[in-house]
Amino acid sequence: MSAAAMELRSGDAGGSSIEAAAVGGEGLRVFTLRPRRxxxxxxxxxxxxxxxxxxxxxxxxxxxxxxxxxxxxxxxxxxxxxxxAWIGYRRANASISRYGIVERGFFGGVSTVAARDVAGVLRVQLYRTNSLDTTQELFVVERTGRGAFRMRGRFWDEPTMDQVAEVLGVEETIGSEPMTLAELRESNPRLLYWFERRSLSR
Structure with missing residues (x-):
């Protein structure tokens, strides 16, 4: 059993890497993604x-x-x-392969998403609060409609987001028009964090 060589990539994404691990004689690509430096x-x-x-x-x-x-x-x-905070930031990462996602969060918690539970990837442009500027958001959506993993444009760059659907082997849907958080809350509330699902204006 042998493992392929490891290729390292660096940049503002925080040094994402592609590792090949030996599984049954075949190389398994594991993308380890880190937030922007x-x-x-x-x-x-x-x-x-x-x-x-x-x-x-x-x-x-x-x-x-x-x-x-x-x-x-x-x-x-x-x-x-x-x-x-610095230690949490340095340790935060997401490892993605064709078998799923393993995410180590900012506060040290680890969550996993199996590829068999993933329905697809959704990318939308969200307006920033009180601004016409937008930021890209990526959601890995489970078959139940719940958001299983999220990449926010403030923390991740677009080339890093581009790899997710391809590595998981699922379809990616890209929103045709930018939308507000309120519009996303109305159409797909289960994609958002619990504190984003309720509007403060109500």
């Missing part, structure tokens, strides 16, 4: 920028002798939260 900077820097005014306010409002221990504790908490 730029996501760490775009999320981490604003969090750090929000923490600095809090630290400055503590120094300003407190007596100098009281401020330093509180500021030290606040700094430790903020740096700890940033470190935990």
């Amino acid at each position: 730029s996501l760490g900077r775009s999320v981490g820097l604003p969090l750090l920028a929000l923490a600095l005014p809090v630290l400055a306010a503590e120094i300003w409002l407190m007596d100098s002798r009281e401020a330093w221990p509180v500021m030290g504790a606040t700094t430790a908490v903020v740096l700890g939260a940033i470190f935990v």
Whole structure:
């Protein structure tokens, strides 16, 4: 039993790789996809920028002798939260093969979707909140109509999304027109996260 060579790809997708594992003498392609590398900077820097005014306010409002221990504790908490978020971001990935999907989420949870349960892949352009700009969203849809796996354009790039339907060996449907979250909620609520299924305006 032998395994084929591994080909590595790098880029803003975060270093997606294609691995060939030996199964019954035949190579099995496993695509390991990771979020955009730029996501760490775009999320981490604003969090750090929000923490600095809090630290400055503590120094300003407190007596100098009281401020330093509180500021030290606040700094430790903020740096700890940033470190935990960074580790979660670095470990998040999705491995896709013709047998299904194994997803390791941002918070460490692992979920699997068997290929036999997948009905197809849906890609739509969703309008961003209060904007005419759109972002691409990919949904792996189960035979029951439930969204089993989701790739959001903020976290994944289009070349990475292009591989999903091909690797799974299912049909891909592409929405002809951009739509709002409310329209998607009306037509396919089971594709959305639980907190997106309810409109705040109602």
